[in-house]
Amino acid sequence: MEPWQLTAAEAAAKLQEGTLTAEALTRSCLERCAEREPITKAFSFLDTELAISNARRVDKAYTKGVLHGLPLGVKDMIDTADMPTSHNSPIYEGLRQGRDAACVGVARGEGAVVFGKTDTVEFAAGGRRALTRNPHDPTRTPGGSSSGSGAAVADGMVPIAFGTQTGGSLIRPASFNGIYALKPTHGVVNSEGAKRYSHTLDTIGWYGRSVADLKLVAQAFRLFDLDKPLGKTVRQLRIGLCRGPNWAQAAEESQAATLLAGKRLAAAGAMVEEVELPAPFLDINEAHRVILLGEGRGAFLPEYLTHHALLHEDFRERVENSTGITAKAQVAAHDLSAECRKLFDALFPGFDAVLTPAAAGEAPVGRQDTGNPVFNSMWTLLHVPCLAIPCTKGPNGMPVGVQIIGPRYGDAALLEVAALAAPVVDAGA
Template structure:
């Protein structure tokens, strides 16, 4: 096994045991990026010199007995929305081509404190405003999209070009690429991870979370990045658990809801079969299943876009007037449309959001989690604008993907995507586990129990061999 093939936890164990040096791992990962990224296009910038310097520093610290923890000397990629001091942070947009921050985003700071080696910045759909990530391809099939907006992060992890990556999630942008790229993706509770130093899409819906090769790796990354930040007023000052400590507790006696409505209303039959098989697997492991009805489901999409679109336009208002011609057409159209929305409509959308949150709070009474498909469909083909359902209805790709991920953003609840199978074309399918506020350890525990009973996360894309 080459060092780049190691998962985060595997690499950490070897580094801690002095069986692998951070420099050796980093050189292997950088070699993997050099060999593959010309085809995958996951990276906006490769931080080769900085990464090697960080790896040498980690090696010296560890040799001197100053081991910082599981991320020390391990290779991490960061979505190009997060500021990195001295390194361009473009948000994959020509409008920020010359933007070089002088300080790090909060999450980058915390990764540095944990001793992580940042190997590069990953592509996003421009300013996170889409689910395609046009610059990047899916490692499972290079004619397919990697999802978005954190498509570069999802592709980089799937192609083993890093041990973990950071993404952002406003309408599903961590979970969407996780599902279609066959990785694990966690959207934490709103306020659990600081967004300071991160370009915003929609301030009241934005979240930051990890994409990894396993549930344990996601838990280890959360241990490093979670926590209160006085400089981000959205963060909540509540205790941060050790996310990796409860992973082996299993699911026996946990009560898990299975929706009768919404999530399975319009879905690819192969996706539904895989998700329902995963739900059955968790029941065999001891979980108690309870059928539930999701409240106010007809309002999820209107509320999501009724909030996201005007908030994004407000953030970009000045830039749109000065640099409008530099935005890609799809993003510019959305930003211009947001200028036409009324303040009264935005306020109504926020009020509806409160209604949805109250409904979900009541629904969760007596439940530990909810299980659902992460997405209704697998990765779309490059250039494919819509899915056609058996009843002849065409649904835009963005609507299809956001439809099942938006509830997690509207409610702010933690939501984990774990691989749960493949379709007949060998494309990954994701299972979504949604929990109560700040119950990341519970959703990770459920994901770990399912992962341990299956082999989905051990599979590798054959298109890159």
């Protein structure tokens, strides 16, 4: 077994005990990249020498952080002090920032090897697509906007990577690529140094190939109550299976995956019960749209003014408020969101987690359509932690995942539920 094949948690154990070095793991990941990158195109910036030099610095460190020696992919709209941050925008091609984004600083401070920048949908928002292909089938999208991060982790090029979610940019690619992802509670992980699209929605998250991988990164960020054990077995879990207001938009394979995950959990002894969301949730998609477009007005205004010709019309339309979002509509959307957050949290502790589709179906063919975020947007707006778990395959043999969701600030408990549920839900695990 090559080091690149290890999950982050497996590699971390060897790195901590000293039987694997950051450099050896990094070199193995680079070899994997040499083989796969011509097809997958996950990286927008990858400098072999720099990655090795970052690994050597980690190998020389006095202490070992929780991410010691783990190569990390960074979505290319998150600043890095030692690599360009191009946002997949012609405006920022080769842009050098002076300091790391907060999340990169934390990862580096905990010993991660900043490995390379992963390709993204322009500004993680619209416009240009990443060049990245799905490692399971290069004729298909890996999803977006965290295209490169999802594909790089799925393809063994890095064990962990940062992505972001404003609509469904983190969890959907996890499903398309057959990997794990955590979108933590909004506001818990400092998003400073990542391109802003919507203040209310933008959330930093990460990919791994196991729940334990996701937990390692959560430890780096000191998510609340990580040291408080759930103290349950899978037989004691209470799972709310939630079709939600968008169920009809799910392809058969996504509906089937969700029901299958429920059946597998029930077969393992968990209590699985269907849960219906109350009436205000009928308007939650619209609230997401209003807030996204409303806040998008200000997000791209600097580029609109200073680099008009280089700004894709997607972003010009945001600035010009082409959809006519009003102040009144924004207030109503915020108030509805606040109401739904309370209503959703009230499902806990009656349930330990809510189970729902992670994406609308298999990864679409082509590079332009990165998939429908409708199974993610409302959860992003609710600010709740979402964790993607691979589950099954669709009619074209592509991965199809599910997600489990906890109450706000319930990230630690959700990771524990996932650790119990994943071996049951993930047929490949």
